Each structure stands twice: as structure tokens, then as C-alpha cells.
Amino acid sequence: MSKAAEIDIVSVSKVYGTTTAVEDISLKIPAGTYCCLLGPSGCGKTSTLRMIAGHESISSGDVRLGNTVVTDLPPAKRGTAMMFQSYALFPHLDLIDNVAFSLKMKGVDKEQRRAKALDMLKLMQMEAYATRRPAQLSGGQQQRVALARALITDPEALLLDEPLSALDPFLKVRMRVELKKLQTSLGITFVHVTHSQEEAMALADLIVVMNDGRIEQAAPPRDVFERPATAFVARFMGDHNVISGRVTGARDGMVVFDVIGGGSLAARGHGREPGAPIDIAIRTDHVRIGDAPALGLGFTGIVSNIEYRGATVKLSVTGAGIDDFTVIINDSDFFARPVAIGDAVPLAWDSQDAIVLGHLHS
Amino acid sequence: MSHEKRTLEFYALAVFFALFVLFLYGPLSAILILSFQGETGGLTFPLNGVSLHWFANLFERQAVGDFGGSFKRSLVLGLMVMIVTVVVSLLAGLAFRQKFRGATALFYLSVASLVVPSIIISLGIGVVFQQVGLRPAWYTSAFGAHLTWTLPFGVLIMFAVFNRFSPAYEEAARDLGASSWQTFAHVVLPMIAPSLIGVGLFGFTLSYDEFARTLMTSGTFNTLPLEIYGMTTNVTTPVLYALGTVTTVFSFLVILATLGAILYVGRRRTRA
Numbered sequence: 001m002s003k004a005a006e007i008d009i010v011s012v013s014k015v016y017g018t019t020t021a022v023e024d025i026s027l028k029i030p031a032g033t034y035c036c037l038l039g040p041s042g043c044g045k046t047s048t049l050r051m052i053a054g055h056e057s058i059s060s061g062d063v064r065l066g067n068t069v070v071t072d073l074p075p076a077k078r079g080t081a082m083m084f085q086s087y088a089l090f091p092h093l094d095l096i097d098n099v100a101f102s103l104k105m106k107g108v109d110k111e112q113r114r115a116k117a118l119d120m121l122k123l124m125q126m127e128a129y130a131t132r133r134p135a136q137l138s139g140g141q142q143q144r145v146a147l148a149r150a151l152i153t154d155p156e157a158l159l160l161d162e163p164l165s166a167l168d169p170f171l172k173v174r175m176r177v178e179l180k181k182l183q184t185s186l187g188i189t190f191v192h193v194t195h196s197q198e199e200a201m202a203l204a205d206l207i208v209v210m211n212d213g214r215i216e217q218a219a220p221p222r223d224v225f226e227r228p229a230t231a232f233v234a235r236f237m238g239d240h241n242v243i244s245g246r247v248t249g250a251r252d253g254m255v256v257f258d259v260i261g262g263g264s265l266a267a268r269g270h271g272r273e274p275g276a277p278i279d280i281a282i283r284t285d286h287v288r289i290g291d292a293p294a295l296g297l298g299f300t301g302i303v304s305n306i307e308y309r310g311a312t313v314k315l316s317v318t319g320a321g322i323d324d325f326t327v328i329i330n331d332s333d334f335f336a337r338p339v340a341i342g343d344a345v346p347l348a349w350d351s352q353d354a355i356v357l358g359h360l361h362s
Numbered sequence: 363m364s365h366e367k368r369t370l371e372f373y374a375l376a377v378f379f380a381l382f383v384l385f386l387y388g389p390l391s392a393i394l395i396l397s398f399q400g401e402t403g404g405l406t407f408p409l410n411g412v413s414l415h416w417f418a419n420l421f422e423r424q425a426v427g428d429f430g431g432s433f434k435r436s437l438v439l440g441l442m443v444m445i446v447t448v449v450v451s452l453l454a455g456l457a458f459r460q461k462f463r464g465a466t467a468l469f470y471l472s473v474a475s476l477v478v479p480s481i482i483i484s485l486g487i488g489v490v491f492q493q494v495g496l497r498p499a500w501y502t503s504a505f506g507a508h509l510t511w512t513l514p515f516g517v518l519i520m521f522a523v524f525n526r527f528s529p530a531y532e533e534a535a536r537d538l539g540a541s542s543w544q545t546f547a548h549v550v551l552p553m554i555a556p557s558l559i560g561v562g563l564f565g566f567t568l569s570y571d572e573f574a575r576t577l578m579t580s581g582t583f584n585t586l587p588l589e590i591y592g593m594t595t596n597v598t599t600p601v602l603y604a605l606g607t608v609t610t611v612f613s614f615l616v617i618l619a620t621l622g623a624i625l626y627v628g629r630r631r632t633r634a
Binding site: 053055074075076081082084085086088090091092101102104105106149150153 | 528530531533534535536537538539540541544548549552553
């Protein structure tokens, strides 16, 4: 089970009638990577996964797994295995027969396939339940059985469709630790669909943020969080304030722009034509209360809400042209110099914390 | 522990239910009791002694009515209807999972016979058979007439079943290397088996006690419901009640056997 395959998606589209679910995406997932397809519902992440798995036909483009083009192969001939959102364990079979199902279909004789299934259940620490039916198991146990059933086919890549969404929050965190451990020990490629950025950050080596059938950014988690490529990514990953405006000029290697209905801000970046639209992102925890270190690196707003969160305090600030600006400051800083709702406060950030965001070419 | 005061609606519904039970089981009990009428007793109360005379009489040759033959015909017809209903409903249920041209029209066309009065269908089939020059018989024209009744029901049940059947199970099977036939045999069929048993039971009982649709289509030989009806007008002894009791007991046995089968399947499925 040490072979892992690179997955190469080459300008793949999926069209249902007149709606385009996935629009000309290209993506290379290196062998042995834990990849998370992340995005809101309807963004095309599940369609993409199902096209890799072979449960959805590919309207145009190709999918390559290792050295084989699998575009027209049936699911079981691709070297992938899929774990379904609701696990789809067969309710009429006990765990051994569930796990041994693929071997039975291949015609492996009974003793041999049951022995192999039991080994797989042992790997998942489920051998004690071998003769139970799926309905008698908890969600976490069902997931382990579903993993065993998928992995017994000896896949080069495991495809997981929202594997943690059926679990309660506590179990979610526990099972994701198990998933990561399993991927590390097997060394095969995992492609995991999720709408939870927290889940993606915790698990992935490669996060692929999708929106509207297209890839907004594909990068390691730290890159996605620290250098979001687009306004969508910054908003979806959270913990960022996105400010939009129009470029007015350049100064000291900074782009200067006007917030619509508000003041003038600056951000490090290349010269853009005046009048061009621009979005910047500022991490909520990199904003401080105080005077700006340079022109355009802060503004003054009215505190509209304060939430105490224990280690941190969350301030919501409204400024001219900036509706809802979030500031996270640590509790000691806040209580050293507290502010109240309705106060006007100066906010500031450093020049490296204002990130100029890009746009997708349409 | 204090009880909440029961509302007026509760009592109204309780009375309604009591009446319902009375109407269902009252006459049934009267027939049951009268079938044990003494040898010299008549068709009405009071009981003139208690005996099994009329049950014994049932299996002797009757002056009018052929109980054994009609029972056999009804049983065979019921089984024929059951098998065809199960197979066709299953296939139709599978077919309608895919969208195809004219699916809605075809659906309404096939369930329309549920709203046409059964006696009209019976009459129509009888007339057409006569016109074409075929002799109506319980295993041809009546068989067809029964299917116009059981198939729409069976198809409707299978629709409900497949509506709740997640395609993920079949995708999972395909992902694990099953062919379409293997997916059907090893996953779909076992999972819907209890519903198929239900459809079969339904088809059998609907056919077994069908009267109106058989009336004009059975030809020379009667099915059991027709025979019983004929006997009520000609037979003047409590053997009629004995017949009622025996056929009712038979129906209950069929239902019990089916429930037993479903329980057995369920037990096997959940056994630890």
C-alpha cells in the first residue's frame, strides 16, 4: 500500500444541461499529498471529486492518475477508492462482508476474502465488531468501516466526500486526527472535499479553494491564509478584513487607493492604472488600536460591538466606506486600555499586513 | 403523577374508533360463532347446540357450490397475480428512476385504472373478450382484470421505495468493482427485499378477495369470492358460515406467514 499516484487534472469542465458546474480547471496533486478541495456548497468541489472517481462523466478535459489517463475508465479500474458522505455502508451485510465486498465481486474465495477483511478491520481497530451490522455502530465507527472498505481495494488515491460532516463536533476533531495519521502511514494521495476551512487547514498539505466552478487558489495552507490570492479566498478563509477601492496613484512602492465613500489607504504593490478596482486584505489579528505608522495604513472608526472571547476580544468597527471591520486584540492589551461601544478609535497596521488581492481572469 | 383532563375530541375519536372496530369485527364474530352451529341449527341466532358439523360438511360434495375447486382457483390466481405484480412493479420502479420521455404520461396512464370503477373494467374486458371471440376464463381475462388493480398499487409502492433509496449505495458498489448485475443482485435487491414481500402480499390479497373485477371475466368457473356470493343466494345451511370462517382464517395465516418472513429477514439483518 505504499504506491501513491499523482493526480493531474487538465482543463476539466462539467456541464449539466445549460449550467456549468466546473469550468475549465487544471490542477496537479503531487503523489502522497493530502489535498483538500474547499469551498461553499455548489462551488463544484464535489463534482470535481466525482469526476476523479469516475462517478461523473467529464464533459471536456482529462484526468490522469499516475501515468494512466483515466478519463474514460470505470471507477473500479482507476486505482481510486471513494468514501461517500453518508458512508453508504450496505445495511444488509455485516462488517466483514461490507469490507470484503470488493473481493467478493472479484471472485476471491470466501475464506481468503474474510481473512483479508478481518485484517483490514484490525487495522481500523474494528475487529471486535466484525459480525455487527452498520446500523449498530456509531458515526465514528461507521467511518472507520467505510475507510476499511475503501482501502481494501489497495487504491493509489483515496477520495473522501465530506467525510466528517455527519459527525458531531467533538468526534469531527477526533476523526480528522485519525484521517491525517492514516494518510501519513499509508503514504497514498488523499483528496478530501470539505466546506470547513478549519478542517482544511488542519489536514491539508494542499488547499484548493473553489468558487463558482473555478479554482481561486491552490497552495499550502499557510500560503492560502497568509497570502490569499483573491477577495473570495480572504473572505472564505476568515480572519481577514477585505477593503475595496479604486486606485488613485503610487507612492514609495505603495499603491494608493480611495475607499468608495471613504478615505485614502495604501498597500504595498505594483503600480496599477489609476481608476482600476483594487481589493486588499488585512488580518483581523494584525490590526492594533493606535496611530498609523505611515499615511494610508489605518483609519478611524466607531466601535459598534465588542465581544469578549477569553484570550482575545473582538471589536467590530465601522468607518467611512468600511462597513464591518473586525479587530481581534488580545485580552491584556484590551483591558490595559479599554474602549466602549460608540467610541471613536484609531486603527493601524503595518505595511506588510495589507495584502493586495488579485482577480480571476474571466 | 397527575393526569391531564382528556378533551372532548379525545372522546369523540374514541367513540369513532369503537364503532369502527365494532363494524369490522362484530359481523366477523357473528359469522365465526354461527359456523359452530349445531347440526339442526339454522342460518340465524340462537345457536342450537355447538358442533363442527358444518366444517365437515364443507368438505363433502355440495348440492350447490364447489368450494374446493373455487378455493384452488383463487389460490392459483392469487399466486399468479402476486408473481407478476412483484416482477413488473420492481422493473417499473427501476425504470422510473431514470427520467425518460413521456415518463409522467406513462405514469398517469397506468395508475388511471385506480379511479375507473372496477365493475366497468370487468364489464369492458368481458365484452372485448366476447367480441374477439375468446372465452373468458379465470386464468386469462380475470387474471388480466386483477392485474389492472394490483399493478398500479405495486408500482406506486415501488416509487415510494426507490424515492428513499440513495444512489450512493449503487455508486459505492460500482466503486468497489461490482458490475451492474452484481450491484443489483448483491446490493439493491437485498435492500428492498422487505418491500417486495409487502408488494407480493398486497398483490395476493387484492386478487384473492377481488369480486367486482372477476364478476364479468371469470368465465365458466368461479373464484372463491364469486362462489361465496353465489352460495349466499342458494345455500340455506350454516355451511356458508363455516366457509366464511375457513377463508378468513386462511387470509390471516397468509398475513402471519408474511409477517413472520419479514421478521425473520429483519432478525437476520440485525443479529449481532
